[in-house]
Amino acid sequence: MEYGKEEKTTNLAFSKVVTSRLGGETISLCYQCGTCASSCPVAKITERFNPREVIKLSLLGEKNEVISGDAIWLCCSCYNCQERCPQKVEIADVIYALRNIALEEGYIPNIYSEFASALLNDGRIVKVSKFVENKRSVLGLPPLQPTGVDALRKILSATGFDKLQQKEEESE
Amino acid sequence: MTEVRYLLFLGCVIPYRITSYEISTRKVAEKLGMELVEMPDFNCCGLPIDSVSHDMMLALAARNLCLAEQQNLNIMTLCPGCGGTLLKVNEKLKHDKVLKQKVNGYLKEIGLEFKGTIKVKHIVQVLLEDVGFEKIKETIQRPLTSLKVAEHEGCHVLRPKKYLGFDDPEDPMVFKKLIELTGAECLDYEDETACCGAPIIGVNDMIPLQLTREKLVHIREVGAQAVITVCPFCHMMFDINQPRIERVFNEKFGIPALHYTQLLGLAMGISPDELALDQLRVKASKVLEVLSLTQKATPLQK
Known part of the structure; x- marks a missing residue:
């Protein structure tokens, strides 16, 4: 009985965490009909990702399984599931919220660390190099200016993003 | 105007x-x-x-x-x-x-x-709502009537409908109409609105390669001579990654992917060189042949 109570609290705790996130608000509306899974191009070709399963595990409080696994990173954000969900669960946005939680707990695919570093250095995810600048001028395209990285760093710091990034670099 | x-x-x-x-x-x-x-x-x-x-x-x-x-x-x-x-x-x-x-x-x-x-x-939304089909029609100098193409519009032009809302994500018409304005025939194919998988390239490459391969199979089935895109990431899947798909699945496609603006430009009478067709990884030579156009080597290639 005691055990059951404790379980219930934990479960509720994780779905509350997801619900409190921007984008995660609608997760608890899910009634597990599976429209998302049958609309998902990725689920069609691999068992490694199934949106219904990700939502179910999250609602059941299986936090570790959700945030440490690779499933949440395999969503292609095509928004088919979200468009068709009869309960208006914003599934793709819920998955973004789960990814944010995963990152805060130290789980992140390398490519996203690379995006984040490029952003901190150049303000864009593709490095702004002399080579490409020259290529643009040969092609007759107007030059691009640097992104005002100093300004960006100030906002990054305000959102707490730079701290997240430092944590990532330390853990590598 | x-x-x-x-x-x-x-x-x-x-x-x-x-x-x-x-x-x-x-x-x-x-x-x-x-x-x-x-x-x-x-x-x-x-x-x-x-x-x-x-x-x-x-x-x-x-x-x-x-x-x-x-x-x-x-x-x-x-x-x-x-x-x-x-x-x-x-x-x-x-x-x-x-x-x-x-x-x-x-x-x-x-x-x-x-x-x-x-x-x-x-x-796409600007061409539909601000430029207008009539204005586009007026600029067509060389209708591409001998050309058969397939469209791949890309997910984020259509979804979430809540924000975009100018077309039906389940049966989109706008992009097809834009293509048809050039005189080219836009063929229907199986799972036309399916995703190419590009957003997870780098996290997992095999899934996107397989998703785009399926699209190429369906596009080939209907006999399209090119696929038309309006997204740089979808374009990368169909163009830069097509040779890789051919290697991985041991299958030849050779279907060029043109940006819609290249297709429209050809119909406006602009030369293939000016439209940077030479930059495509999958060469559009057959498309140009069908249209009786030729392409010169650009300064970059010399």
Whole structure:
């Protein structure tokens, strides 16, 4: 009985965490009909990702399984599931919220660390190099200016993003 | 006719890796009498960072929106990912006061404030709503009537409908009509609105390669001579990654992927060289043959 109570609290705790996130608000509306899974191009070709399963595990409080696994990173954000969900669960946005939680707990695919570093250095995810600048001028395209990285760093710091990034670099 | 004047938001990938899309857009815009204003100090739209930090995505998108507000100009994007992100954040901030306050708190650090005075559209929506089909028709000099193509519009031009809403995501018509204006025949094929998988390239490559391979199989089945895109990431899947797909699945496709602006440009009578067709990885020589056009070597290739 005691055990059951404790379980219930934990479960509720994780779905509350997801619900409190921007984008995660609608997760608890899910009634597990599976429209998302049958609309998902990725689920069609691999068992490694199934949106219904990700939502179910999250609602059941299986936090570790959700945030440490690779499933949440395999969503292609095509928004088919979200468009068709009869309960208006914003599934793709819920998955973004789960990814944010995963990152805060130290789980992140390398490519996203690379995006984040490029952003901190150049303000864009593709490095702004002399080579490409020259290529643009040969092609007759107007030059691009640097992104005002100093300004960006100030906002990054305000959102707490730079701290997240430092944590990532330390853990590598 | 009302003036079509937009701030051109290029995003991270197009200006360096998919310049053929930018070059052909500028050529076509000139013929359509559109004025594209440069936005040199834009930053990443925010989308690639949404997975890492939602707040950071909001701040990045909002900074771009503020730059446009300062110039009092609406934004046109070539990338549907950028377009979708900037549009969604713009709408959210316009309607959610609490969120606006939070994001303005970040922007205050750099002396900016989101006001909600501009609009954001992807080029397809601009062509539909601001340029108009009639104007496009007037610019067609060389209808591509002998050409059969397939369309791949890309997910973020259509979904979420809640924000985009100018076409039906389950049975989209706008892009097909735009293609047909060039005189080319736009063929239906199986699972036409299916995703190419591009957003997870780098996390997992096999899934996107397989998704795009399936699309190529369906496109080949109906006999299309090219696939037409309006997204740099979808284009990368069909063009740069096509030889890789052919290697991995031991199957030959040879289906060129043209940006819509290249197709339209050809129909306007602009030369293949001016439209940067030489930049395509999968050569469009058969398409040009069908159209009885030739392509010269460009200075870059010499």
